[in-house]
Amino acid sequence: MRTVEHPDLDAVRSYLLDLQRSICRALENEDGKETFRHDAWERPEGGGGESRVLENGAVFEKAGVNFSHVMGETLPASATAARPELAHAPFEVLGVSLVLHPLNPYVPTSHANVRFFMVHLPGGKSVWWIGGGMDLTPYYGFAEDARHWHRTAFAACAPFGDNLYLHCKESCDRYFFLKHRNEPRGIGGLFFDDFNEGGFSHAFGFLRSVGDHFLPAFLPIVHRRKNTPWGERERAFQRYRRGRYVEFNLVWDRGTLFGLQSGGRTESILMSLPPVADWRYDWSPEPGSPEATLYTDFLRPRDWLKEAKA
Secondary structure (H helix, E strand, C coil), X not given: CCEECCCCHHHHHHHHHXXXXXXXXXXXXXXXXXXXXXXXXXXXXXEEEEEEEEECCCCEEEEEEEXXXXXXXXXXXXXXXXCHHHCCCCEEEEEEEEEEEECCCCCCEEEEEEEEEEEECHHXXXXXXXXXXXXXXXXXXXXXXXXXXXXXXXHHXXXXXXXXXXXXXXXXXXXXXXXXXXXXXXXXXXXXXXXXXXXXXXXXXXXXXXXXXXXXXHHHHHHHHCCCCCCXXXXXXXXXXXXXXXXXXXXXXXXXXXXXXXXXXXXXHHHHCCCCCCCCCCCCCCCCCHHHHHHHHHCCCCCHHHHHHC
């Protein structure tokens, strides 16, 4: 970790608020029916945020885009896997987190977040890092979509290190994995944590790049799939797979845990959950079916970037 005196928190906050606004505008335009409800909140321990949630739209059954800027005297241990010695120190965290649950089962669910962490040390010193990423969770997989998603993820990383995409992709594959199911949550993307390579300007540039590449990665997939006809079979499978999403967020996700441990607003933290989900006892799809193809062709390691270049 690099110890620094004065990263520009005002610039971070300004960017994150602009990111929240621009993503919400784009999603409202895409949905064409509903708009985001704005819900400002404060935290007794310090700071607060603004939750924006769209429900029952024409494209998005539920979409949440949250900004938060919180501070406190005791950093939860879940905030950093690499620096447990910083746990319980005074902290400040800014971030934007979003989860989009589509109505059409042929449109994937997607998640992204970018966060800036600062921990205050004795003597006026501070330690900072960034974390975040973006990942895609299809119900019905399309290789064209997966290749586009990873090609755009690569573009987000390319200016900041030759091997950064590969590192973030592998980290994403490891992180978004349901150990109790022995299966990945989706087709991955990017995940990074405890990152401050190159100093503040470089790391902040990477954070902005990931945030700015989310819409170019996701919206073209929405455009291709949102008008695909679907029926109760597809809807039932979507609800079943959403159950896996719920399991990951409530059992394994460090962001959910950090939000709850740090005294964040529970309603905003759990906006990531889908509006409806199902659990079927000991169910598996029929071999050779479109539902089975998700497991055989997409919920397994693949070098989507290499396939995109082929």
